Amino acid sequence: MQIRNNxxxxxxxxxxxxxxxxxxxxxxxxxxxxxxxxxKDQDGNRQTRTEWHNxxxxxxxxxxxxxxxxxGELLAVSGTLRxxxxxxxxxxxxxxxxxxxxxxxxxxxxxxKEPVAA
Numbered sequence: 001m002q003i004r005n006n007x008x009x010x011x012x013x014x015x016x017x018x019x020x021x022x023x024x025x026x027x028x029x030x031x032x033x034x035x036x037x038x039x040k041d042q043d044g045n046r047q048t049r050t051e052w053h054n055x056x057x058x059x060x061x062x063x064x065x066x067x068x069x070x071x072g073e074l075l076a077v078s079g080t081l082r083x084x085x086x087x088x089x090x091x092x093x094x095x096x097x098x099x100x101x102x103x104x105x106x107x108x109x110x111x112x113k114e115p116v117a118a
Contacts, residue, residue, distance in 0.1 A: 005080045005081055006078065006079075006080065007078065007079060007080065007081050007099055008076065008077070008078040009033055009035055009053055009076070009077050009078075009099065010035065010074070010075070010076045010107065011033040011034045011035035011036070011053070011074070011075065012033070012034050012072055012073065012074055012075070013031055013032070013033060013069055013070065013071055013072060013073050013075055014031060014032030014033065014034055014052065014071065015031065015032065015071055016031075016070060016071045017029050017030065017031035017065065017066055017069060017070075018030055018031065019062065019066055022058070026058055026059055027058070027059060027062045027063055028056060028057070028058050028062055029056065029057045029058075029061075029062035029063075029065050029066050030054070030055065030056045030057075031055050031069075032052050032053065032054060032055065033052070033053045033055050033075065033077065033099075034050050034051070034052055034053075035050070035051050035053065036048055036049070036050050036051075037049045037050075037051070053097075053099055054096060054097065054098045054099065055077055055079075055098070055099050055101060056098050056099070056100055056101065057100075057101040057104075058100075061101060061104075065101070065104060068106055069104075069106060073106065073107075073108040074106075074107040074108045075104060075105070075106055075107060075108075076104060076105040076107055077099060077101050077103070077104045078101070078102050078103045078104070079099045079100045079101040079102040079103070080099070080100050080102065081097060081098075081099060082097070082098050082099075082100050083095055083096070083097055083098075084096045084097075084098065
């Protein structure tokens with residue numbers, strides 16, 4: 001049996017995706033994705049929990065996503081969960097989680113889609 005690190009999220013793009021170059025000159029796109037969980041509490045009131053996820057894409061995938069997605073759009077992403085670990089300037093250990101994109105699907109209906117600013 002193959003053990004695999006795979007995650008799929010469906011949510012809304014936070015701010016406009018940002019493109020930077022890696023130290024090797026490869027394009028990297030990064031943005032946040034908000035997912036929501038809904039339930040009713042013991043009094044019957046609807047509750048919401050929003051989780052923010054750090055999403056990154058590289059190379060041609062980054063360029064394609066940059067041309068297609070914008071802030072607020074509904075997006076499905078699949079990829080692998082990666083952790084970045086480092087020690088900050090105050091000597092505290094830090095960890096962040098990122099989703100490295102393998103694939104994506106734009107779910108915003110065309111009637112609601114606004115042009116993506118270049």
